[in-house]
Every structure is written in C-alpha cells, then in structure tokens.
Amino acid sequence: MTANLFEPVQLGDLALANRIVMAPMTRSRADADDAPTALHVAYYAQRASAGLIVAEGTYPSKHGKGYCRTPGIATALQINAWRQVTDAVHRQGGKIVLQLMHVGRVASRYNKAPDAQTVAPSAIRARGTLYSDAQGMVEMDMPRALGSEEIAVVIDEYRQAAVNAMAAGFDGVELHCSSGYLPMQFLLACSNQRTDGYGQSLMGRIRFTVETLEAMAAAIGAARVGLRICPGNPYNDMRDDDPAATYGALLDAVSPLGLAYLHVSRSPDPALDAMALVRRHFCGPLIVNDGFDGPTAAQAVASGAGHAVSFARHFIANPDLVSRLREGAPLAAFDRSLLYTPGAHGYSDYPSLQPSELQLQAVAATGSASA
Secondary structure, eight states: OOOOTTSOEEETTEEESSSEEEOOOOOOOOOTTSOOOHHHHHHHHHTTTSSEEEEEEEBSSGGGOOSTTOOBSSSHHHHHHHHHHHHHHHHTTOOEEEEEOOOTTSOOGGGSOTTOOOEESSSOOOSSEEEETTTEEEEOOOOEEOOHHHHHHHHHHHHHHHHHHHHTTOSEEEEEOOTTOHHHHHHOTTTOOOOSTTSSSHHHHHHHHHHHHHHHHHHHOGGGEEEEEOTTOOTTTOOOSOHHHHHHHHHHHHGGGOOSEEEEEOOSSTTOOHHHHHHHHOOSOEEEESSOOHHHHHHHHHHTSOSEEEESHHHHHOTTHHHHHHHTOOOOOOOGGGSSOSSSTTTTOOOOSSOOHHHHHHHHHHHHHHO
C-alpha cells in the first residue's frame, strides 16, 4: 500500500500524526544561562503541526558547547526552561525530540563557560572560524585529546542528557553524528588518530557512537532514540576517504539496537547515494532530509525511500508548512541575515497564511520589543 505524506506513522515509540518532520536548526537565541526563552516557546509551538519536531542541537555538558547562544540540557534551570517549550508543543498536539549535540573541537573558548574545556578524540585543530559575540570571527580552539578513562565520562554525559530531556518533557532524543561534531570526529581517521580501543581501526572509530547510543537507549529506551548522519559531509574540516565503508560498519552495528529512527541527509558527494547506503545497512524507520519540496517529499514517502521527510529552511519562514504543503500553497522565503541574530525578528514573527492566536501574540510581542 502506498504511503501518504500526510498520514500517521510510527517511529519506534513515537506516534506521528503526519510524516513531515521539522529538522533541527541552530538559531542562536538562548539566554545568558544557555536556556530557551519565551521566544523558543512561541517558535516551536507555532510549528507543532509537524508530525515531529527535532529541536535544535543542544549540548549535553558545558564542555560540549561551541557556538554562541546555543542551549544546554545540563542544569535544572535549562531543564525547566525546556519544559515550557515541550508543554507548549504538546498543547498544540505535537511531538518533539531533542537533538543532543556535543561539538567537540568545533568550538571557541569565547563561547564557553570559563571552566569548560574543548575536547576531541585527538589534539587536531579544525581549520576554520566561527562567530563569537565577544570577538567576532575567531579560529577554532586547539582541542585537548580525551584520555581513555574520560571517554566513559563523556558517554555518561550523553546518557544523563537523555534522562534530562525526558524530565523536560521531550518525547525522545536524537544523537547528532554529523557536521563534524564529536561523534563524527571519532568516526573519521582525519580527526581520530588514537592508539587505544577508540581508534586505530574502523571498528575502533565507530565504538564511541555505538556505546553512546547504547547508553542512551538503556536510560530511556531505544525506541525513543534517533541518530542523525550525513555520509561524506566535509563540513567543519572533515574528510572521509571511504564513507560507504565507514557508515556501512556503523549502521551494521547500530541497526540491531531497535532505534526509533535514522535521520539521514543526502551526501554532498555526488558519487555516493546515502539513501541507498542506509537502506542496505539499517533495518529501522528512516527520516530523509535535504532539498525536498512538497512533491519530492510526497514521492519519497510514496516510493518507500523514507518513512518521513524532514524540512529545515522551509520551516523557518513557514510555521504552517504542513497546511501549505497539503493545500499546495506558495512557500515564503526566509531572511538569511536573521538566522542567528538575537530576538524575535526573523525567528517567531514569520506569519502563517491564516495566523493563529499564537502567531498573533508573537507578532504583537515583536512590535512591543521594537517600540
């Protein structure tokens, strides 16, 4: 039977009302305590018609923060603040999971707490710069290589973050294993030159990600844990000479865990069909991502290429994306210059075709803030 983009689907323990997923996007709006605010409550509640929201990458410990104004899930204050977000989404009938993002070496001390460290599998600096409110564009820090005994501590930080996310009312969590962040740094030889059991060979390099997923699954149930990958992604100074082998081995190892889903983006390498690769090595539900519009998303679901399709940029300027796709209505364009700026403008003030009470309240708040 052909599946429909707008019909329900079950991903592990997550019962989705439709197959349209809001992908995680860093928007840099957290407060001085790295906690979400009333802006986040409005932003996510406006988009709760998605079958599933994957909330923005959130650090599991202070050492995992790399960018300015990104949130955490490590303190009681942060947990309580996220609870306001999840309650608002649930009141609108939505489902929401939290993406756990430890950036590893993709970090600057100017964006971290004074006692936070920048750590990675090996002491290899990532080439490139990132933004700091204090200093503007700065080079990424030289990381300190994690000691063998410290790796278990970092894995436990992920486990605790998953527990914290459930305490904050999330329906599950997603492990960010892409974009050059810590799990991907362990996966690839360009950033992992360890000589212990977490390096040396491909099986050693996949071990950190596998054990992290196992720890989170043991804590909250595998059917509430997802995994995000993008084979061949060079972002943040990554290089993989054989992504098919890397991700084939990883997925062979994690497929038996019974995860809620695998969230996979198209590979930027034109020679690599990431979707075909994951179908060969992963037997669970798939969320497919990158470059989809309404017709191509419908085709992906109808053909069985994915159980659901995630959208990022289209959800920025279209809080009512689900209804627009259903009705074939035109999609609004987002303002790229406002992606990471503080405040409601370019965040929670994009209008719906038929503004809800939530939308009108957000627009009114924006006007008051700018008056």
